[in-house]
Amino acid sequence: MQFAHPDEARQFLAEHPEIEAFELFILDANGVPRGKLLHREELLAVYESGRPLPSTILGLTLHGEDVEDSGLVWDVGDIDCRAYPLPGSLVRLPWRRMPTAALQVSMHPQEGMPAAIADPRHVLIRVIDALKADGFHPVMACELEFYLLDQQRDAEGRPQPALDTDGDRPRSTQVYGLRELEQIEPFLADLYAACKEQGIPARTAISEYAPGQVEITLEHGPALEAMDQAVRYKRLVKGVANAHGMQACFMAKPFAHLAGTGMHMHVSLADAEGRNLFASADPAGTPLLRQAVGGMLASLLDSLLLFCPNANSYRRFQANSYAPLAPTWGVDNRTVSLRVPGGPAPTRHVEHRICGADANPYLAAAAILAGIHRGIRENLDPGAPIEGNGYAQARERLPTDWQTSLKALEGSSWAREAFGADFLGVYLAVKRAEYRQFMGEVGEQDWRWYLHNA
Numbered sequence: 001m002q003f004a005h006p007d008e009a010r011q012f013l014a015e016h017p018e019i020e021a022f023e024l025f026i027l028d029a030n031g032v033p034r035g036k037l038l039h040r041e042e043l044l045a046v047y048e049s050g051r052p053l054p055s056t057i058l059g060l061t062l063h064g065e066d067v068e069d070s071g072l073v074w075d076v077g078d079i080d081c082r083a084y085p086l087p088g089s090l091v092r093l094p095w096r097r098m099p100t101a102a103l104q105v106s107m108h109p110q111e112g113m114p115a116a117i118a119d120p121r122h123v124l125i126r127v128i129d130a131l132k133a134d135g136f137h138p139v140m141a142c143e144l145e146f147y148l149l150d151q152q153r154d155a156e157g158r159p160q161p162a163l164d165t166d167g168d169r170p171r172s173t174q175v176y177g178l179r180e181l182e183q184i185e186p187f188l189a190d191l192y193a194a195c196k197e198q199g200i201p202a203r204t205a206i207s208e209y210a211p212g213q214v215e216i217t218l219e220h221g222p223a224l225e226a227m228d229q230a231v232r233y234k235r236l237v238k239g240v241a242n243a244h245g246m247q248a249c250f251m252a253k254p255f256a257h258l259a260g261t262g263m264h265m266h267v268s269l270a271d272a273e274g275r276n277l278f279a280s281a282d283p284a285g286t287p288l289l290r291q292a293v294g295g296m297l298a299s300l301l302d303s304l305l306l307f308c309p310n311a312n313s314y315r316r317f318q319a320n321s322y323a324p325l326a327p328t329w330g331v332d333n334r335t336v337s338l339r340v341p342g343g344p345a346p347t348r349h350v351e352h353r354i355c356g357a358d359a360n361p362y363l364a365a366a367a368i369l370a371g372i373h374r375g376i377r378e379n380l381d382p383g384a385p386i387e388g389n390g391y392a393q394a395r396e397r398l399p400t401d402w403q404t405s406l407k408a409l410e411g412s413s414w415a416r417e418a419f420g421a422d423f424l425g426v427y428l429a430v431k432r433a434e435y436r437q438f439m440g441e442v443g444e445q446d447w448r449w450y451l452h453n454a
Contacts (some may be wrong), residue, residue, distance in 0.1 A: 001109050001125065003084040006047040012090050013043065016101065019092065023102040024051060026083055027231055029120050029427050030062050030309065031360035035105070043103075050108060052080035058107070058118035059426050061434050062310070069429040072115060082111035086228065091198040095190065095243035104232065117422035120362040121224075127366045127418065128223055131373050136269045136277070138369050139349075141220035142230040143264040145357050147249040148184060148212045148241060159254060161212030162246040184214070191216075191240045198236060200229050213259060220266060220349075223365055230263075230361040252308070252356030253315035260316030260323050261357035265368055266341075267292075268349035278348045283331045284385060285340055285348045293338050293350060294382040295375020296368060297327045300337070300354070302412035303367035304398065305405040305431065307355040311438050314400045316356055324353050326397055330386040337398075340385070354398075370418035402438075406431055 013019075022043050025035035034057050038046070045051075056078050059070035066073050089104035107116035116122060131138055147161070154160045164183035181188065195202040201219035218229055234250065241248035253260040269277045269288065278289040308314060316323045324337035329350075332342040339351040355364045374380070386393055399405055409415055410428055 001106070001122075002087060003106075003108075004047060004087040004090070006044060008085075008087065008090060009044050009047040012101070013040070016092060016099075018099045019101045021098060021100045023093070023100060024105055025102065025235075026053065026057065026105050026107070027120060027360065027362065028058050028060060029118060029360060029363065029430060030060075031231075031234075031358070032060075032062065032064075033231075033235060034060070034064075046103070046105070047085055050082035050084045050111060051105065053083050053105075053107075053115070055079050055081050055115040058115045059430060061430055061437070063437075065433075067430050067433045069433070070118070070426045071429070072118065072426060076114050079114070081113065081115040082108050084108055088199065089228070089232070091232070093239060094194050094197060095239050102235075104228070117420065118426040120360050120366075123419050123423050124224060124227060124362045124366040124369075126420065127369045127373070131269070131369060134373070134376070135271065136373070136376070137272065137274075138223040138372075139220055139268045139270050139276075140223040140226040140365060140368075141218055141266040142226060142233075142361060143215055143217045143262075143266070144230065144234060144237075144250070145213060145215045145261040145263070146237060147251075147254055147261065148187070148214060149247040149249050149254075151242075151245055151247050159247075159249070181214075187240060187244045187246065190244070191237065194236050194240055195233065198232060200233050200236065202233065213261065220268075223267075223369065227361040227365045234361075250357040252310065252313040252358045256315070262316070262323060262353065263355040263357045263359055263361070263364065265352040265355060265364060266349050267352060267368055267372070269372070276346055276348065278350070279346045280348055281345050283340065283342060285350075288376065289340070289348065289350065290382055291375040291380055292372040293329050293340075293375065294380030295373065295378070296338055296350070296352065296371040297329065297382050298378075298380055299367070299371035299374055299414060300327045301399070301405075301408045302415050303371065303409065304354075305402075305409045306363045306367040307359055308405060309360070309363075309431070310356075310358055311402045311435075313356045313358055314402060314405075317398060317400050324398070325391060326395070328386050328393070329382055333386060333388075335389055335391050336386050338382075366419060374414065374418075402435060406435060 022038040024038055025033040055072040055076050056066050059067050059072035083105035085103045085105050093100045093102055106121045107119040109116055149159045150162045203217045237248045278285045280286045317325055328336040329338035330336040331340045337354050352368050
């Protein structure tokens with residue numbers, strides 16, 4: 001585990017005398033950033049000796065509530081665990097009114113115990129190290145879709161698309177529409193400027209398959225670095241949107257009648273010199289690529305909870321919606337779960353299309369890479385690629401409910417080996433608590449269905 005040198009803080013403080021506050025954050029298993037707001041005089045000490053954070057910070061539900069069964073609460077007395085800054089994570093937040101910067105921390109493998117076992121970044125590092133030990137260096141990139149919503153709800157209390165620069169509310173889909181991007185130009189300009197300042201390689205912007213839905217791609221790179229960038233990019237999008245009076249929504253299915261939001265993960269393997277081991281003139285890639293696909297398909301059910309972590313995640317799985325429904329793969333085919341895009345031979349890779357935008361990038365990447373490693377070790381054959389309509393040809397279906405995925409991960413010996421039994425113990429305790437709370441909540445849908453008819 002590599003942490004940032006104190007010289008990084010000294011240089012930043014010298015170059016930014018205007019910065020008054022620093023947001024220290026760590027990402028929990030749900031992908032929620034949690035931490036503290038520090039004063040300028042406190043920053044250097046974090047780099048020199050770490051910052052104590054309570055063990056419970058990595059065992060919370062989505063609502064920020066303790067989960068006693070996680071083992072990180074009363075069993076350990078909510079002990080302080082030391083976290084240290086990650087290199088390159090100290091950046092200015094240009095949209096904030098008060099001059100503020102942020103730094104991301106991760107638990108120290110020894111000083112951060114017992115919370116370190118629940119740090120999702122450690123899970124990804126474990127999987128990457130296992131691949132590197134066998135000579136494989138994973139390369140990844142992330143595409144995150146999101147909705148730009150109005151901060152004000154409609155007359156019925158429901159979320160609605162944000163107003164554009166003409167003061168109109170988008171109503172039509174207009175996928176790939178250029179005018180739709182032009183109408184959010186002030187937001188995009190500030191977003192790209194913030195990405196540039198923070199060293200996040202944001203590239204192509206697309207108007208997606210619903211009014212107010214946007215996708216921006218990030219450039220590929222070493223897997224851990226790429227997921228660090230995805231985590232910070234997501235925070236950045238939310239911050240810039242808020243400064244423009246909007247809400248950036250990464251919920252997997254915010255509207256029943258509109259497209260869901262996905263997180264497409266692009267992945268390949270390189271050798272120690274950086275050469276793409278999937279590169280081939282054959283559009284279906286090398287035998288190694290096929291083994292990787294075979295492993296991802298074989299591990300899909302066991303790791304689905306990491307790709308689709310919430311009850312709402314499963315509402316995204318609908319036929320003919322560009323969201324995958326089955327363990328299928330194909331070449332240049334958007335109706336399958338694992339797509340091998342076209343393009344020049346050196347760019348050959350797999351696009352993993354299963355994750356919702358609500359997934360934790362570290363855990364989703366760990367599950368993808370662990371599946372790939374399994375396929376290589378076991379020489380798994382994915383079968384022939386799907387041609388044509390993958391929805392119509394699917395022989396199996398993915399589960400469309402939260403509990404089935406939870407039970408699949410809970411019973412998976414492969415997952416315990418790949419991600420660590422200690423991490424899974426905490427993660428599953430959190431998800432079981434969330435499931436009980438979600439199912440115990442009575443609300444509008446119950447009243448509509450059962451108030452008069454039961």
